[in-house]
Amino acid sequence: MTKHTLAFAASALLVALPQVAHADDDYVQVAIGADYSTGDYGQDEDTDFLAIPVSVKLQRGDFNVRVSVPYINVSGPSDVIPGDGGVRGNGQGNGGGGGSPSSSSRSGIGDTNIAATYSLGLSDTTYFDVTGKVKLPTGSQEKALSTGTTDFTLQGELLQVFGDVSAAVRAGRRFNGENDDFPLEDVWLAGAGLYLVSGDSTFGLDYDWRDGSLPTAPNRSELTGSLTQKLNDSLRLQGYAYTGLADGSPDVGVGAQVLVRFGE
Numbered sequence: 001m002t003k004h005t006l007a008f009a010a011s012a013l014l015v016a017l018p019q020v021a022h023a024d025d026d027y028v029q030v031a032i033g034a035d036y037s038t039g040d041y042g043q044d045e046d047t048d049f050l051a052i053p054v055s056v057k058l059q060r061g062d063f064n065v066r067v068s069v070p071y072i073n074v075s076g077p078s079d080v081i082p083g084d085g086g087v088r089g090n091g092q093g094n095g096g097g098g099g100s101p102s103s104s105s106r107s108g109i110g111d112t113n114i115a116a117t118y119s120l121g122l123s124d125t126t127y128f129d130v131t132g133k134v135k136l137p138t139g140s141q142e143k144a145l146s147t148g149t150t151d152f153t154l155q156g157e158l159l160q161v162f163g164d165v166s167a168a169v170r171a172g173r174r175f176n177g178e179n180d181d182f183p184l185e186d187v188w189l190a191g192a193g194l195y196l197v198s199g200d201s202t203f204g205l206d207y208d209w210r211d212g213s214l215p216t217a218p219n220r221s222e223l224t225g226s227l228t229q230k231l232n233d234s235l236r237l238q239g240y241a242y243t244g245l246a247d248g249s250p251d252v253g254v255g256a257q258v259l260v261r262f263g264e
Contacts, residue, residue: 026263029057033257037242039250042218045103047076049250051110053257062119069138073107078144082110106143112136125161130154131172141181149177149184166195176213187211200230204240210248218248234261 035051055068072082115133122128133153139146155172169192176184191208204226212218226240236259244250 025059026061027059027261028263029055029059029259029261031055031057031257031259033238033255035253035255037250037253039244039252040247041080041250042247043077043080045077046251047074047080049074049082051082055257062121064117066113066115066117068113070110071108072110072139072145073105074145075105076103078102078104078106081144081147082139104144106145108140108143108145110139111146112138127159127161129157129159131157137177147182147184148179149182151176151184153189155189164197166197168193168195174210174213182213184213185215187213202226202228202230204228212248219246220244220248221246222249235259236261 032054033052035053036049038046038048040046050073051070052072053068053070055066057064057066074080074082113133113135115131117129117131120128120130131154133155135149135151135153137146137148137150141148152175153172154175155170157168157170159166159168169190171188171190174187174189176186178184187210189208189210191206193204193206195205196203204224206224206226208220208222208224210220212220222242222244224240224242226238228236228238230236237256238259239254239256241252241254242250243252
């Protein structure tokens with residue numbers, strides 16, 4: 001049997017809004033969102049994915065920590081596993097042993113994602129962010145909601161501000177865990193983004209790419225457009241849509257979230 005994993009936009013998981021303004025404000029941010037995507041992931045049948053992530057972010061000067069836990073619902077082939085690993089390969093998990101995988105609808109708590117970022121100001125308009133991430137397997141492997149592995153990512157991002165427009169490039173390495181069902185390999189990742197600030201609105205366009213986690217796995221390649229609206233000092237709304245450019249990504253997806261800040 002061939003196994004796959006699917007992922008939804010990282011911005012929904014970690015509330016990683018474009019860092020176009022590196023202020024020294026201290027605050028706590030709580031966010032709740034919804035993310036829906038659909039795609040065939042190289043199979044005959046589509047998989048529909050709905051996630052409701054709840055996130056908390058603590059900002060202290062140039063350092064922040066973000067934690068997110070989603071509730072997820074998956075409808076489709078039982079060998080398509082939600083997660084952030086981009087897996088495609090042989091496994092003996094749900095429905096294992098060969099043959100066509102059955103279709104199912106399953107739901108529950110997904111994997112927990114934690115990220116810590118330190119922003120280094122190289123000049124008044126140039127910043128370099130170093131981010132470490134860990135994915136904890138809090139989702140059920142028995143229900144095909146997780147690969148059951150603990151994965152780590154180390155990433156750097158260079159951001160240049162040109163007045164109201166900012167440009168970013170990023171690259172990193174993901175160190176995947178492995179088990180009998182998912183003998184994952186470490187992978188490279190990269191991306192770029194453009195952001196425009198207009199009044200209280202921020203428009204974003206991001207591209208993200210990542211290796212497949214097994215030799216048989218398709219790469220992930222996604223384009224995301226977003227709009228973040230600041231309603232006041234405490235409340236922000238964000239909406240986004242994305243499309244996949246490779247079999248390892250969903251065909252289309254949309255999402256939105258409400259972000260509330262305290263202490264800014």
